[in-house]
Amino acid sequence: GDSVTQMEGPVTLSEEAFLTINCTYTATGYPSLFWYVQYPGEGLQLLLKATKADDKGSNKGFEATYRKETTSFHLEKGSVQVSDSAVYFCALRRKETSGSRLTFGEGTQLTVNP
Amino acid sequence: EAGVTQFPSHSVIEKGQTVTLRCDPISGHDNLYWYRRVMGKEIKFLLHFVKESKQDESGMPNNRFLAERTGGTYSTLKVQPAELEDSGVYFCASSQGHSPLHFGNGTRLTVT
Numbered sequence: 001g002d003s004v005t006q007m008e009g010p011v012t013l014s015e016e017a018f019l020t021i022n023c024t025y026t027a028t029g030y031p032s033l034f035w036y037v038q039y040p041g042e043g044l045q046l047l048l049k050a051t052k053a054d055d056k057g058s059n060k061g062f063e064a065t066y067r068k069e070t071t072s073f074h075l076e077k078g079s080v081q082v083s084d085s086a087v088y089f090c091a092l093r094r095k096e097t098s099g100s101r102l103t104f105g106e107g108t109q110l111t112v113n114p
Numbered sequence: 115e116a117g118v119t120q121f122p123s124h125s126v127i128e129k130g131q132t133v134t135l136r137c138d139p140i141s142g143h144d145n146l147y148w149y150r151r152v153m154g155k156e157i158k159f160l161l162h163f164v165k166e167s168k169q170d171e172s173g174m175p176n177n178r179f180l181a182e183r184t185g186g187t188y189s190t191l192k193v194q195p196a197e198l199e200d201s202g203v204y205f206c207a208s209s210q211g212h213s214p215l216h217f218g219n220g221t222r223l224t225v226t
Contacts, residue, residue, distance in 0.1 A: 036217075041219075043218050046216075049214065089156075101162055102159070102215060105156055
């Protein structure tokens, strides 16, 4: 079945450091890939997405590139801020059927210190 | 547009009691999903409604869980009787067609 594997957390960085959160997936076909973020006390928010190979999703300074050859979708940001502290979830979704469900990874807790 | 609304935001109950969680999706969204995150693990799919019909309930853990979506609007998820391992955060999400899922803030359930 489909699965998503994220790097284990928690991750603690200083402000302005470079961030990478690794994500790899297993799925049949070519799913759409997503990063969701959960800020403290809030629900899940879509951060970025990519729907086909070599697509790059970007938002709020975060980027991730859909790599079919390595089945990966690593999240990166060049300079993190304290406000980026949150839990980040990688997820995939099949495109074959309308309304298909998301499959999530375990989430990575990021803490950014001033 | 109003987002996905869930209540209560927190619920603490004793083992053996019953709890009902409610989700109001974004108006017009036919797809409604329930997910659960237990003990800091991955967010796991529970079930998917299309309007009032259960499209996929393969993630429901056992028959103590009952989900309904009467009239195809809001949905309820009842746990009866609750067990300790049911503790976690229950998320609801909605979408229209193949658009991205919009999530609620979740209900944190603690069973003692």
